[in-house]
Every structure is written in C-alpha cells, then in structure tokens.
Amino acid sequence: MDHLNRAPKAYKDNSFLNSPAARPVRLLTEYLEPFDRLKRFDINDTIVFFGSARILPAKMAKKNLSDLKNKLKKLSAKNKKDFNKILNDIEYAKMDVEMSRYYEDTEELAYRLTKWSKSLKKGNKFVICSGGGPGIMEAANRGAHRASGLSVGFNISLPFEQFPNKYISESLNFEFHYFFMRKFWFAYLAKALVIMPGGFGTLDELMEILTLVQTEKLNKKMKIIIYGKEFWDRVINLEAFAELRMISPQDLKLFKFVSTVDEAFDELKKSLNESYVKK
Numbered sequence: 001m002d003h004l005n006r007a008p009k010a011y012k013d014n015s016f017l018n019s020p021a022a023r024p025v026r027l028l029t030e031y032l033e034p035f036d037r038l039k040r041f042d043i044n045d046t047i048v049f050f051g052s053a054r055i056l057p058a059k060m061a062k063k064n065l066s067d068l069k070n071k072l073k074k075l076s077a078k079n080k081k082d083f084n085k086i087l088n089d090i091e092y093a094k095m096d097v098e099m100s101r102y103y104e105d106t107e108e109l110a111y112r113l114t115k116w117s118k119s120l121k122k123g124n125k126f127v128i129c130s131g132g133g134p135g136i137m138e139a140a141n142r143g144a145h146r147a148s149g150l151s152v153g154f155n156i157s158l159p160f161e162q163f164p165n166k167y168i169s170e171s172l173n174f175e176f177h178y179f180f181m182r183k184f185w186f187a188y189l190a191k192a193l194v195i196m197p198g199g200f201g202t203l204d205e206l207m208e209i210l211t212l213v214q215t216e217k218l219n220k221k222m223k224i225i226i227y228g229k230e231f232w233d234r235v236i237n238l239e240a241f242a243e244l245r246m247i248s249p250q251d252l253k254l255f256k257f258v259s260t261v262d263e264a265f266d267e268l269k270k271s272l273n274e275s276y277v278k279k
Contacts, residue, residue, distance in 0.1 A: 030181040034174055038152075038189070041171060045276065046129035046152060046189040047113055047268065049106060050205045051136025051196030052099075061100040065093040102197050102228060103139045105261050109194065109227075110143025110151075112265050118149055126191065126272060127152055131182075132164050132173065136196045141167035154182050187212060191276055192223040192268050195255075197231040213254050214247070223271035224255040225264050232257065 016022055038044075056064070072086045110128045117126040128144035130137035132153025144151035145167040153168035155175045164173050176182040187209060195206050206226070212218045226232055238255075241247040258264045 027178060027181060030176055030178055031184070034185055037171070037174075041150070043127050043150070043152065043172070044189065045125055045191045046127050047110075047192045047194065047272075048129045048186050048190045049110065049136060049140035049194045049196060050131070050198060050202050051102065051106065051139075052198035052202060053131075053133045053135040053137060054199075055099050055103050055135040055139075055197065056096050057103050057139070058097070058100040061093070061096040065090065065097055068093050099197065102231075103136065105227070106136050106139035106194075106196055107143040107146070109261050109264050110140045111147045112143075112261070113268060114144040114147035114149035114151075116265075116269060118147065120277060122277075125276075129154065129186070129189070130168075131155065132168055134163065134165055136198065138165035138167060140194075141165055145169075154185055156182050183208060187218065190222065191220070192272060193225065194264065194268075195224070195226045197228050203236070210251075210254055214251055221271070221275035223268060223275075225267060226255050226257050227259070227264055229257040229259050 010016055017025065068086055068090045072083070072090065075083055075086060113126065114128055120126075127150050128140050129152040130140040132141070132155035137153070141151045141153060142165070150169045150172060151167065152172045153164055153174065155164050155173065156179060157175060157177055164175075174185075183205070186205070190209075193206075193209055195202060206224075209218075209222070209224065213222050213224070232238075239252065242249045242252055256267055258267060
C-alpha cells in the first residue's frame, strides 16, 4: 500500500513560520527567548543608555578630520568640485569631533556605574544595557566591558546604521525584528535611563518612557537622566510643554538634566541606592 510522505510539523515549516499567518508566533518568540536567556544570566535590573548611532569615538573623529585636512592640502584649488566637497566634509568632521565628547562621557559613565554595581555583590545588579549598535550604544557597552562587567545589547534589524558592537557580552547579544518587542525589554528591566544626544530614535525612546512613567504604566521607580543640556536645549524645549499647558509642571520633575559624568553618576547612584539597594 502506498503511503504519502509525512508533512513537516508546523513548528519546523520555515515557509509557514515566515508567513504573515505566523506573525503572532514570531512575536511570542521575541518575548519568550529573551525572557529565558535573561533569567539564566540573572539579569533583572538594567541601566539603559539611549543615544545616536552616529556619534564617533574621539580618536576616530579626530583622525577623520586630520585625514580630510591632509587631503585638502594635496588637492588643487582649481579642482573646485572636489575642493568644495572636502571643505564641506571638513565642517561635518569638525562637528563629529565636537560631538565625540558624548561618546567618551558615555563610556566613562557606564564604566563607573558598572564598577559601582559590581561592588554591591548582589548578583548581576544594574547591568548596562544599550540598543546594541554603534555610537552611544557601543560606548555604553564598551564602558561596562572596560570594567569587566556584563552588558546587554538589544539590537534591531535595520537596512543601515545598526549592527552589533563588539563590546556586548556575547551571551547577552539580542537581535529583534519588531521595534515594540525591543522597546518592551528596554522598559521591563530598566531601573534607570540615560538619554544621550541623538536623533528621531532617541526622542522616540525618551518620549515613550516618559509617557509610561507619567501615566504610571511603569509600576516602579525610574530615574531618567537627560545628558547634555546644551545639546537638548537646541533641539527641544521640554519646559514649553508645561508653559503651554500640554503637561503638568510636575511632569518636569520626571527627568533630570545633567552636563557632566560626575553629576550623572551621583544622581544615578543616589536614586538607585534609595529605591533599590537600601530596601
């Protein structure tokens, strides 16, 4: 008697698993797999760093500027098109050098926080967490790595800019497809948030967390540090929300502006000690 070949089990059928019909299954895996892995590594409390993927380390930014200046010296002024392009690139490179201080400050702050956290001797307390990519994300993971501590990278698959940096703890490198599942994991474990200079993505992450705290959807203490008041005053006026009655004046107390590593470290250490260590 002839027998039909066995059909593949649904959970082994890649064509089904990658189809629109299986989207709920894929969503569930982006909750369950991180939950299982984080539990195995005893990661319950994180300090999340948000910021631009485009900010360079100071050494790299200065080298890029130096290379462009040397290139300009060798180029004839008669070649106007290339000459003007390099002049324009130099202006961008100068801005990269100026902004690179935030990379260095992020690394140093993450380093200090990791050293302090390790001194608590209570498991993997207050682990540094980033979006896992380059720029500010890399700097945060790099600081934790320099302090010989664990750090988490919640990466997201994007067509540009986003790739895992080499400083994430190997077993804590995650890759997400869905933004909202990635955001869930940022918010779920975080006990503090550090917002470094960034673009649309950084603003999106800041506003989402502020909304969750404002509406008390996050049932925990969350210290929110916004770093670099000089930068943020140029791109957004949070005080105007209160002046125009779009938020309560009390909502301005949901976050704290700081401008130095010392100030940020002291604020975070004090808040985390009061809310989570001394209890």
